[in-house]
Amino acid sequence: MFRTALLASLALVSAPLVGTVGANELVINANTSGPAPKAAFTQVVDEFKAANPDIDVSFNITDHEAYKTAIRGWLTAQAPDVVFWFAGNRMATFVDRGLLEDVSDVWDANDMHENFASTRDSLTIDGKQWGVPYAFYQWGVYYRKDIFDEAGLSEPETFDDLLNICAVLREKGIAPVTIGTKFLWTAAGWFDYLNLRTHGLEFHIDLMLGKIPYTDDRVRETFANWRKLIDAECYIENHTSYSWQEAQPFLYNGQAAMYLIGNFITPNFPEGVQDKMDFFQFPVIDPDVPIAEDAPTDTIHIPARAENKENARKFLAFVAQQDQQQAINATLLNIPPHKGASAVDDKYLNEGQAMLASAAGTAQFYDRDTTPEMAKIGMEGFQEFMVKPDNLDAILERLEKARARIFE
Helix, strand or coil: CCCHHHHHHCCECCCCCCCCCCCCEEEEEECCCCHHHHHHHHHHHHHHHHHCCCCEEEEEECCHHHHHHHHHHHHHCCCCCEEEEECCHHHHHHHHCCCECCCHHHHHHCCHHHHCHHHHHHHEECCEECCEEEEECCEEEEEEHHHHHHCCCCCCCEHHHHHHHHHHHHHCCCEEECCCCCCCHHHHHHHHHHHHHHHCHHHHHHHHCCCCCCCCHHHHHHHHHHHHHHHCCCECCCHHHCCCCCCHHHHHCCCEEEEEEEHHHHHHCCCCCHHHEEEECCCECCCCCCCCEECCEEEEECECCCCCHHHHHHHHHHHCCHHHHHHHHHHHCCECCCCCCCCCCCHHHHHHHHHHHCCCCEECCHHHHCCHHHHHHHHHHHHHHHHCHHHHHHHHHHHHHHHHHHHC
């Protein structure tokens, strides 16, 4: 579907250049370094070039983790014309500093308010839109159904069910859950779901916005539930040594049975394992708490310092087209934000769409819902807790000190 020569021509660089400024240029800096995102946006850029032969397009790809640091420098210096980023607070941080362009006119001119109603709020600040969404997706537990079947296990409906699964698998010498916390954010997924299931979406978002102390007894209750998983030895050993990608083989080779992660993992399932995989919603902890989900939204934006803003607007409008939204997400195996675009007929997308449609609400993700500084300190604390749970008091005091300084 995608030309090998074109893929090979896109160098994976760690410090993209912004190029030479010119009226007929467009410089795009992207974090699409994974195989599926790289393929999807190679195709988009190729088709945009064909539709706009007068525009000289430079498409620069940076490793996903390195990108998170590099973008801060680009936005405050000689900026590219388009950057890839995330909705929610991660976007709001740049908007508040005047680093992103208001693109409400792109929304107005392309019927986006109606077509992107599901994600509009996550891109709206002060009644204005600051980017264009291209994908969103569910989080949940991807698991080895064959291992469950052999152990006589079924998908958990309650937290106690999950703890029982951990105990049974440990007895059989199988690590219940794989995870790689070297880059911290995977630990935040566990905090999000434990907090959402223990206290609900409103409490969770208030905590993300700095309105609730981390030393609050309700936060301690969330960590008490997390401690149950740690004491039950639910997680693989040495998870701080692995990235999220490096933690995948434990699932695929049968050494581990479950992985709490986003749907972006599904294109990575090896051919011999695909038929053995399945998915379940994170189980209920308190039946009186409405079920909310993490559903992060991936986005593109125009930096306020961009030189070729009209060309950038053309690119944002191009990505917002129904056919592009459908094609991008067919490759990513994610859910297209455009209401007229259909997701591919995929087991995980079908389950994810149904799950999100019935949810009481959605969060973006810990490091997107709170400020970047709080997210870094918070996720360092989550990783430490998973390794040294007896340090909880010191961890919460440190997080609370940071919260008070950052938000108050």
